[in-house]
Amino acid sequence: MHSDREILALLFARTEEAIAALEERFGRLCRRIAMNILGNAEDAEECASDTYLAVWDTVPPHEPDPLTPYVGRLARNFALDRYRYNHARCRFSGGDALFSEVEEIVSGESRAEEKVMEEALSAAISAFLHKQREEDRRLFVRRYWYGDEVAAIAAELGLRPNLAAVRLHRMRERLRTYLIEEGFTL
Amino acid sequence: MRSDTFLRAVGGIDADLVLEADTPFVRHASSPWRTIRAAGVCAACLALCVAVVTLWPILPHPSTDSADREGTVAAVDTNGVDAQPGESLDRPEETTPTDAALSAVLHEYLRNAGADISCVSVEYDKAEALWTITLDGEPDETLIRGLTSAALSAIAPGEKIQIRTPDEEFGPYGGANREETK
Numbered sequence: 001m002h003s004d005r006e007i008l009a010l011l012f013a014r015t016e017e018a019i020a021a022l023e024e025r026f027g028r029l030c031r032r033i034a035m036n037i038l039g040n041a042e043d044a045e046e047c048a049s050d051t052y053l054a055v056w057d058t059v060p061p062h063e064p065d066p067l068t069p070y071v072g073r074l075a076r077n078f079a080l081d082r083y084r085y086n087h088a089r090c091r092f093s094g095g096d097a098l099f100s101e102v103e104e105i106v107s108g109e110s111r112a113e114e115k116v117m118e119e120a121l122s123a124a125i126s127a128f129l130h131k132q133r134e135e136d137r138r139l140f141v142r143r144y145w146y147g148d149e150v151a152a153i154a155a156e157l158g159l160r161p162n163l164a165a166v167r168l169h170r171m172r173e174r175l176r177t178y179l180i181e182e183g184f185t186l
Numbered sequence: 187m188r189s190d191t192f193l194r195a196v197g198g199i200d201a202d203l204v205l206e207a208d209t210p211f212v213r214h215a216s217s218p219w220r221t222i223r224a225a226g227v228c229a230a231c232l233a234l235c236v237a238v239v240t241l242w243p244i245l246p247h248p249s250t251d252s253a254d255r256e257g258t259v260a261a262v263d264t265n266g267v268d269a270q271p272g273e274s275l276d277r278p279e280e281t282t283p284t285d286a287a288l289s290a291v292l293h294e295y296l297r298n299a300g301a302d303i304s305c306v307s308v309e310y311d312k313a314e315a316l317w318t319i320t321l322d323g324e325p326d327e328t329l330i331r332g333l334t335s336a337a338l339s340a341i342a343p344g345e346k347i348q349i350r351t352p353d354e355e356f357g358p359y360g361g362a363n364r365e366e367t368k
Contacts, residue, residue, distance in 0.1 A: 068208075069201035076197040080190050102189040118191060122198030129203050134211075141207035144196045157211055 001025055004067040011059045022052045022071070029068065030075040036147030037079040037098060038086065047078040054078070076145070098147060101168070105176045105186060121184060128178045132171065139164060140171050285310060288340050292319060295336040301329055317341060319349045 002010070002021040010018035030051045034044035051074045064070035083099075129137050135157060142153045154164035179186060238245075285308050292305040303323025310317055319337060330349060337347045 066201055066205065069199075069204040072204060073197040077194055080193055084190060098193065099189045102192050105192060118195045119198060121192070121195035125196055126200040126203060129199065134206070137203060138207045138211060141199070141203050144193065145199065145204055145207065 004065060007067060008059065008063060008065070011056065012063075019052050019056060022055055023048075026051070026068070026071045026075075029072055033072055033075045033147055034079040034082075036149070037076070037083050040086075043082050043086070044079070047075055047082060050078045051075040072145070076147075079147075098144070101172065102144070105172050105179070117184070121179070124179060124182050124184065125175070128175055135159075136167060136171055139167055143168055288317065288337065291336055291340040292333060295333055296329075299329055299332060301325060314346070315344055316346045316348060319347065321349060321351050324351055 002025055007018060007021045007025060010021055027048055030048035031041075031044045034047035035041060038044055038047070051071060054074045055071060062070075129140060132140070138157065139153055139159075142148045142156075143150060150164050150168065151161045154161045157164065159167075176186060289305060289308045292308070296304055301323070303321050303325055306320045306322045308317060308319055317337065319333070321333075325333065334347055334349065337349075341347070
């Protein structure tokens with residue numbers, strides 16, 4: 001399996017072997033994230049393919065290091081786009097639970113400047129997470145970045161599912177308070 | 187702000203957070219609380235145990251006196267009396283203290299008096315309600331009186347004391363036995 005450096009080298013050399021290397025290295029991650037949001041293997045596979053192409057299109061000029069968060073973020077965004085598309089057509093998927101939980105933090109209000117605010121919001125969430133205990137950080141990121149099921153995360157962390165759910169709920173409340181204090185309009 | 191905007195922002199969190207979350211979690215330091223919980227002890231049971239331990243000194247405990255009145259012993263030092271836990275002692279129900287306790291009183295008296303003699307045995311005759319105390323030396327009358335007084339203070343009303351010494355079967359004071367009734 002190729003390392004980050006080797007894959008970046010293939011991408012910068014514009015050789016199509018880079019796509020195969022991405023699939024080999026990140027295929028499982030991309031499908032996992034997309035499947036957690038969409039709950040559909042076919043849609044998840046499409047999101048993974050879209051992700052490899054997006055990496056091909058953006059590297060270079062970008063040179064992300066490490067590659068995992070970059071590739072995973074692209075996969076998430078494709079999955080969220082697909083979720084919106086599917087949701088508009090009233091198709092249920094695992095993403096419903098994710099959106100429902102997150103709406104405890106933000107309102108459904110649409111704002112034009114949201115795209116601009118996204119990077120600042122990412123930085124604020126990062127700062128918030130760095131202030132949390134490691135176990136809580138992992139819980140949050142596994143739930144809202146990777147989209148993993150609460151029960152699965154709880155099992156890995158050695159927690160009861162109910163306790164994990166309660167901790168997530170409290171973190172959402174703390175995050176909401178933190179973001180408001182930081183000046184975000186939720 | 188739309189919820190998917192928030193989720194996209196979560197997607198942009200620091201890379202180290204993303205990488206950290208996908209690595210095996212190792213607890214760095216196991217707290218006593220975690221150890222207890224890992225052993226399957228629930229919070230309610232633990233709280234109950236803590237409460238009992240904390241309140242133990244002020245909780246009512248079964249009296250050893252009542253055990254004696256029942257004519258049985260727990261796991262006590264019987265000082266030569268072959269009684270097992272739960273086994274009946276050969277003495278009246280109202281008798282206090284046990285052979286061992288009376289013997290202890292006598293030993294303490296002799297030690298405090300600086301006497302060069304000791305109590306060899308303490309025997310109880312249930313039919314006569316008579317405690318027989320055997321000494322291994324020849325105490326003077328003062329010591330005998332003090333010893334008798336200490337013994338009488340430790341036995342039940344109605345019981346009697348006699349003291350035997352080895353040289354003279356009937357004692358240094360001329361009687362067959364020195365016997366007093368409380």
